[in-house]
Amino acid sequence: MWWSPRLALLSALVLATARGAASDPCPRICLCDNVRRHVACRWQNLTQVPDSVPQVTRRLNLQGNALKVIPREAFAPLPYLTHLDLQHCQVEHLEEGAFRGLGRLLHLNLASNHLAVLLQEALDGLGSLRQLVLERNRLEEIRPGAFGQLGSLGALSLAHNALVYLPDMAFQGLVRARWLRLSHNAINVLAPEALGGLPGLRRLSLDHNELQALPGEALSRPGGLARLDLSHNPLTYVGEEDGLALPALRGLALARMALQEVGAAAFARCPRLRSLDLGGNQLAALPPLEGLARLRRLNLTGNPLRCTCAARPLQEWARRARLRLDATCAGPRRLRGEALPALRAADLRCPAEEDDYDDDDEGGSPRAPRPSRAPGPCPQACSCSAATGHSSCEGRGLEAVPRGFPDGTRLLDLRRNRLGSVAAGAFRGLGRLVSLHLQHCRVATVEAGALAGLAQLVYLYLSDNRLSSLSAAALRGAPRLGYLYLDGNRFARVPAAALAPLPGLFALHLQHNLLRRLTSGDLAWAGRLRRLYLSGNQVSRVAVDALGPARELESLRLDGNRLRAVPTAALRRLPALGELDLAGNPLRALADGAFGPSAGSLRHLYLNATGLERISPRAFSGLELSLRSLYLDRNRLRALPALEGFTRLELVSLSDNPFHCDCRLLPLHRWLAGLNLQVGATCQSPPSARGQRVKTAVAIFESCSGGGGRKVKRTLPPRRGARTLRLRTKPTKVGKGKP
DSSP: OTTHHHHHHHHHHHHHHHHHHHTOOOOTTSEEETTTTEEEOOSSOOSSOOTTSOTTOOEEEOTTOOOOEEOTTTTTTOTTOOEEEOTTSOOOEEOTTTTTTOTTOOEEEOOSSOOOEEOTTTTTTOTTOOEEEOOSSOOOEEOTTTTTTOTTOOEEEOOSSOOOEEOTTTTTTOTTOOEEEOOSSOOOEEOTTTTTTOTTOOEEEOOSSOOSSOOHHHHTSSTTOOEEEOOSSOOOEEOGGGOOOOTTOOEEEOOSSOOOEEOTTTTTTOTTOOEEEOTTSOOSOOOOOTTOTTOOEEEOTTSOEEOSGGGHHHHHHHHHTTOEEEOBEEESGGGTTOBGGGSOGGGSOOOGGGGTBOTTSTTOOBOOOOOOOSOOOOOTTSEEETTTTEEEOTTSOOSSOOSOOOTTOOEEEOOSOOOOEEOTTTTTTOTTOOEEEOTTSOOOEEOTTTTTTOTTOOEEEOOSSOOSOOOTTTTTTOTTOOEEEOTTSOOSSOOHHHHTTOTTOOEEEOOSSOOOEEOTTTTTTOTTOOEEEOTTSOOOEEOTTSSTTOTTOOEEEOTTSOOSSOOGGGGTTOTTOOEEEOTTSOOOEEOTTTTGGGTTTOOEEEOTTSOOOEEOTTTTTTOTTTOOEEEOOSSOOSOOOOOTTOTTOOEEEOOSOOEEOSGGGHHHHHHHHTSOOOOOOBEEESGGGTTOBTTTOGGGGTTSTTOOGGGSOOOOOOOTTOOOOEEEOSOOOOOOOOO
């Protein structure tokens, strides 16, 4: 046929191109997989993109370098890239058109960098991008049009940044985005059309922000939203007037806030809601919720519910609706700890005297009156909302706490002023206050009695001030304080005397101070403490009995300190400890039984970036049935004992270790081969094994006694519904941040 010579010539050209691609040189400091077209140049202190990466590369991993600036068309010679990893690259600036030429890129990871702003054309040329990760940067601003060229993007993560305000149409252009993560920012305002450019959004995460009122108008713009997480925001009230209208919403999380009241019609315009989480708030009662015919689960655990006759409508509504109600009584005393759904109607008594007296209060003292929602006074420099009970004087240059706030104020925001000190009686008349914000106020002194009269206070933020000590009476007057933020100050010791009047303290934040040790008596007051955050200090020693009083402690974060050994003896009286973070400490070695005292409870263990060179065979003994995740990435491990018997492990991180793949590593190889893990651990030595995966490098272990490649246990495809374990390869950053 007349076209045969042309076809033959074309085939020859294609074959020559393929052969040329297969023989493309690999940059000396990189690892290249020419079959799958993957190139990894991780943690090499590169200051620019290598210019000799094979043109046909599809996946390029530059994690852990020092690129700082991504210039215009930096990746133009790599038009076939589908995945690009730029985590931990110290990137401060993306020039306009930095990614032009990457029309096939599907996944871009820019997490854990130093980006403060996104220019309008910084992401141009990424028309095929499906997933963009920008978490753990320093983003304070989103310029209009920054995402305008990302019409195919399905998931965007902006978690752990410094965003405060979202302007109208902030995400214009993301017409196919289905999941937007904005968790762990400082967002307190959403413009009415902030989410207007997201017609396909199905999932929105706004947890751990500073929203003081429900932005109902903004949240109702993505009409197809199915899951919404607003947990850990300082809201105190949700009512019908907040305007949450989401006809497709199925899951709503409002947990761990400061909610004291929820209106009966608060969610009436969310008719498809099936799951509502109100756990960990300050709700003493909840009315039957209107318009929720499809609701199947309501979580009220961790609220101070009063199981009197006033709770009968809630109980009866839950039974009629066949609703799973998780609710435990906090009072009256005779029903404390009982499950509300299990009680009979006759148990929910309403004695006449209970209208005026609380049998849980010592001496039967009269109850405090309910807060008034009527308009009231407001200091001249501030703004006050009677409807929400929120008052704000943020960034007004104030040198003293003003007077004259409404009596019903429940949240008071005084951030970014020049207070210097907090005087005694500074908040007199604010007996209903639940949340008090004093961050970045240059506070060096809190006078005795400063919190006098704040009987309802739950959240106190004193972060990023100049405190080096607190007097014994500094925090008296706030007996219900549950969350105390003292991070970013100058404490050299735990202020134990000041914390003694806080019997119900749940979480203490002392990250990024100057603590050098934990001594006997530092936690003598901590009988109910659940979370202790000590990251980023200089702790080199933990006394044997220092942690003992905190018997209910569930999470202990000591990452970024100077510990040279696991404080094994100090863990002995912590039966509830589920999370231990020791990342970034110079441990170097783990001895047998290092975590033995936490046997049976410890679920998450962080040992990444600790300089580990040796782990004894029984270092993790006792954790076989409890441990769920183990982080060992970015260490100096050449070998690792197999974790036989750890049946509940769901995540293991072993990346960036210089494993020496010889017969001594055979047990680890066998263990990994027997699990459904996506293994990231690679051999660094001997030279013949460099770059090979520990799990699949069967040929390396064929000559080992009893370890021939054919004898290693291989896994079958997992059964439908079976748990799949995975090996996490992304390093965990050690740094400041709220949990």
